Amino acid sequence: MSHKCFISFKTEDIEYKEEIQEMDELDIIDKSLNDPIDSDDEDYIMRKIREDYLNDSTVTICLIGNHSAENSTSENQSYIKRELQASLYNKPNGVLGIVLPNMYDKIYKGKYTCSECGQKHNFVNINNDTTIREFNYNYYLPLSDDKCAWSESDRYCVLVKWDDFVASPNNYIEKAFNKREDDIASKIKVYPY
Numbered sequence: 001m002s003h004k005c006f007i008s009f010k011t012e013d014i015e016y017k018e019e020i021q022e023m024d025e026l027d028i029i030d031k032s033l034n035d036p037i038d039s040d041d042e043d044y045i046m047r048k049i050r051e052d053y054l055n056d057s058t059v060t061i062c063l064i065g066n067h068s069a070e071n072s073t074s075e076n077q078s079y080i081k082r083e084l085q086a087s088l089y090n091k092p093n094g095v096l097g098i099v100l101p102n103m104y105d106k107i108y109k110g111k112y113t114c115s116e117c118g119q120k121h122n123f124v125n126i127n128n129d130t131t132i133r134e135f136n137y138n139y140y141l142p143l144s145d146d147k148c149a150w151s152e153s154d155r156y157c158v159l160v161k162w163d164d165f166v167a168s169p170n171n172y173i174e175k176a177f178n179k180r181e182d183d184i185a186s187k188i189k190v191y192p193y
């Protein structure tokens, strides 16, 4: 079963967006938010983006490349932030972050030894240096006190490397889709500030 997907991306990564669009088995909306929506009514803006851009998509794919960080001062992130806010708004889309190859080294940092439990955990560098706040907050949702590390069920956003995604795209889209009905969906923040 395929789910309709919206792709949020920076112009520099358009080749990856096009490659996803050409995958036969996927159902991808060919739109992105290019104009600011002129209103002071946040609720109106969110509904408008959902209706005019996200349409009836149920999964939003976020391409994570060199230009996707909250902290990159040279970038205007307002469009990808709006797209992700609208995706998380009201009845949320599943969110699938795809780490593009030029970001592997910056995001997948191997393992570290945990000072609380003494075990090794993966160090996945998802924060304002690599992604917008709307993504990294909903990836690393606040943990309950008895936990020292995130497991898959502690996250709303699903993360995958480009190469793994290409090998089995529907598998990861399905994972993101299923989060919508998961308990963790109640922890989402649309405006995490």
Ligand SMILES: [Zn+2]
Binding pocket: 114, 115, 116, 117, 118, 119, 121, 148, 149
């Ligand atoms: Zn630990």
